[in-house]
Amino acid sequence: AGRRSASAVNASAFSFEQIGGQDRAKQELIEALDFIVKADEIRKLGIRPLKGILLAGPPGTGKTLLAKAAAHYTNSVYLAASGSEFVEMYVGVGASRIRDLFKEARTKAKKAGKDSAVIFIDEIDVIGGKRDGGQQREYDQTLNQLLTEMDGIHTNDKPRILLIAATNRKDSLDAALLRPGRFDRHITVDLPDKKGRKHILSIHAANKPLHPDVDLDRIASESFGFSGAQLESVMNEAAIYAMREDSETIGDHHLAMAIDKVMMGEKTDREATN
Numbered sequence: 001a002g003r004r005s006a007s008a009v010n011a012s013a014f015s016f017e018q019i020g021g022q023d024r025a026k027q028e029l030i031e032a033l034d035f036i037v038k039a040d041e042i043r044k045l046g047i048r049p050l051k052g053i054l055l056a057g058p059p060g061t062g063k064t065l066l067a068k069a070a071a072h073y074t075n076s077v078y079l080a081a082s083g084s085e086f087v088e089m090y091v092g093v094g095a096s097r098i099r100d101l102f103k104e105a106r107t108k109a110k111k112a113g114k115d116s117a118v119i120f121i122d123e124i125d126v127i128g129g130k131r132d133g134g135q136q137r138e139y140d141q142t143l144n145q146l147l148t149e150m151d152g153i154h155t156n157d158k159p160r161i162l163l164i165a166a167t168n169r170k171d172s173l174d175a176a177l178l179r180p181g182r183f184d185r186h187i188t189v190d191l192p193d194k195k196g197r198k199h200i201l202s203i204h205a206a207n208k209p210l211h212p213d214v215d216l217d218r219i220a221s222e223s224f225g226f227s228g229a230q231l232e233s234v235m236n237e238a239a240i241y242a243m244r245e246d247s248e249t250i251g252d253h254h255l256a257m258a259i260d261k262v263m264m265g266e267k268t269d270r271e272a273t274n
């Protein structure tokens with residue numbers, strides 16, 4: 001149990017501008033963060049304070065990036081953990097890891113002289129899945145501890161905890177997590193539309209020598225259904241194809257091959273899990 005349950009990284013360099021597309025998700029997240037940060041004003045209006053924000057959507061769409069940007073936006077320290085880290089053989093270990101995570105967040109924020117800490121829990125469904133009749137006793141303790149910690153979050157705490165969780169299986173979450181006063185703000189982070197894909201492609205092309213004839217608008221059309229993570233892969237693979245051909249720039253055909261490769265990779269992954 002000596003493994004660290006959370007990794008603190010310097011997220012201060014990461015901002016919302018570096019996330020492509022996801023305009024609505026960004027806007028909703030910023031509004032939710034403003035709610036938390038301006039808690040006093042919000043309370044005057046009689047609005048219930050917010051405890052946790054849930055980002056829901058398919059893999060690779062930028063949920064982790066959004067959480068990092070949230071830390072930057074609110075000038076918070078950033079701690080990340082994944083639901084799967086709390087699943088342990090021994091009863092009680094998961095729960096104590098949750099406790100440690102919140103403790104560590106408060107300590108880190110104090111040390112860094114910051115008023116708040118963002119705790120990001122990816123794959124929340126692993127610990128917060130629906131309870132099925134006493135089957136998952138260990139998970140229950142972990143989930144109960146998380147609920148206890150959430151109940152202990154107050155918007156005027158110093159340092160303040162901003163809890164963000166992500167899932168790609170929102171339907172499987174236990175109702176206890178979604179209740180008012182828990183994760184009661186849900187933000188959908190969907191696959192990007194064409195405009196979003198073009199934006200994401202341009203972000204990942206920024207440091208690459210694209211041939212001037214390359215039309216990102218067309219590449220965006222051709223990558224229908226791709227996630228942000230896949231689009232990042234497309235740009236990276238295209239650069240590798242260009243290198244193999246000793247080409248100084250990345251051209252249309254490199255991108256076409258890269259799109260095929262990423263699409264094929266998806267298929268192979270799916271076949272492997274089926």
Ligand code: ATP
Nearest residue numbers: 019020058059060061062063064065200228229232
């Ligand atoms: P998972 O559900 O698998 O944890 P996620 O939604 O948290 O995925 P991220 O980890 O945020 O996805 O994204 C993975 C990588 O894909 C990022 O590091 C980035 O390179 C790229 N990426 C994903 N979405 C975007 C986006 N909207 N804009 C720019 N890059 C993106």
